[in-house]
Amino acid sequence: MEKCALVTGSSSGLGLDISKFLLDCGYIVFGGSRSGTDLEHENFYDVELDITSEDSVEEFIETIREFTPHLHLIINNAGICEMGPISDVTLEQFEVHLATNTVGPFLLFRHIESFLIKNETHIISILSTAAHYGYPNVSAYNASKFGQLGLLESLKKEWKDYKIRFTNLFPGAIDTPLWDKMGSKFSRDKMLKTTEFMSVFGFIVTAPDTIQFPELTFLHKEGFLE
Ligand SMILES: NC(=O)c1ccc[n+]([C@@H]2O[C@H](COP(=O)([O-])OP(=O)(O)OC[C@H]3O[C@@H](n4cnc5c(N)ncnc54)[C@H](OP(=O)(O)O)[C@@H]3O)[C@@H](O)[C@H]2O)c1
Incomplete structure (x- = not known):
């Protein structure tokens, strides 16, 4: 069986680098985003996805189903972050964070269960240190990532009979x-480079499948951005 991976947020940043890495590893990759990417590869399927819309998530899933009934790897990555003191954060901004970073993964997981392969599928979520620690001026992001963590912790237990692996990554700034x-x-010099993030990600994806990494926090040696 050919190895198939789904990556949300494949048009930019980590999702784009993850997609390229997985293609190099021989995966067929289904990438989802609103804007798409110029990435061209015979095994890359650039599929339109607005993770805040259940109709769009369902269309995304049905497009993948035309190619495969199974997913070996699910990379839950799409996300947004805006900064500002709480008095400047509008209700709409707060709700967009929840819709993208919390409700989005809910919609994805709500429709993906039939693709799970018992004993095999690996779900990797790109959370953030902001899913564990509060930072000033990112109330919407903090709340939405804490919420996503709660969703994943519940799902791990709900889907325990599948004996699949969940990896929750908590990177600092990249x-x-x-x-x-x-x-x-904030200085970009105190952030991880994407190559550093990918060295950790690659280690996890290529490790023997008898190992699980339930949680991994990693950040620049200078520490948290505050
Ligand atoms: N960079 C950091 O410092 C950092 C640190 C810790 C964790 N993270 C997490 O890492 C993940 C990736 O972030 P990044 O740094 O790579 O950011 P990025 O370069 O801005 O990429 C974000 C990706 O998410 C997608 N996305 C946003 N809203 C979406 C929507 N409604 N539907 C579908 N896709 C959507 C974007 O695609 P479209 O806009 O094309 O839809 C884009 O592909 C996020 O979850 C972020 O919270 C980032």
Whole structure:
């Protein structure tokens, strides 16, 4: 059976690098995003996905089903982050964070169960240190990532009879296009490079499948951005 992977948020940053890495490893990759990517590879399927919309998630899943009934790897990665003091955060901004970072993974997992392969599927979620620790001026992001963690912790137990692996990654700041949109004061020199993130990700994906990494926090040696 050919190995198939799903990557949400494949148009940019970590999702794009993860997709390229998995293609190099021989996976067939189904990438989902709103804007798509120029990435061209015979095993890459660039599929439109707005993870905040259940109709879009269902269409995404049905497109994948035309090619495969199984997924060996599910990379739950799509996410947004905006910064600002809570008095400046609008209700709409807060709700968009929840819709993307919490409700989005809920919609994905709600429709993906039939693709799980007993004893084999590996679900890797790119959470953030912000799913464990509170940071100032990212209330919406913090709340949405804590919420996503709660969803995953429940799902791990609900799906325990599948004997699949869940890996929750909690990286600190990584120098990706996410930061271009935020206009933050933080130095990119104190963020992980995407190559550093990928060295950890690659280690996890290529490790023997008898090993599980339930949780992994990793960040630049300079520490948390605060
Ligand atoms: N960079 C960091 O410092 C850092 C640290 C810890 C964790 N993370 C997490 O890592 C993940 C990837 O972030 P990144 O740094 O690679 O950011 P990025 O470069 O901005 O990429 C975000 C990806 O998410 C997708 N996305 C956003 N909203 C979406 C929606 N409604 N539907 C479908 N896809 C959507 C984007 O695609 P479209 O816009 O094309 O839809 C894009 O492909 C996020 O979950 C983020 O929270 C990042």
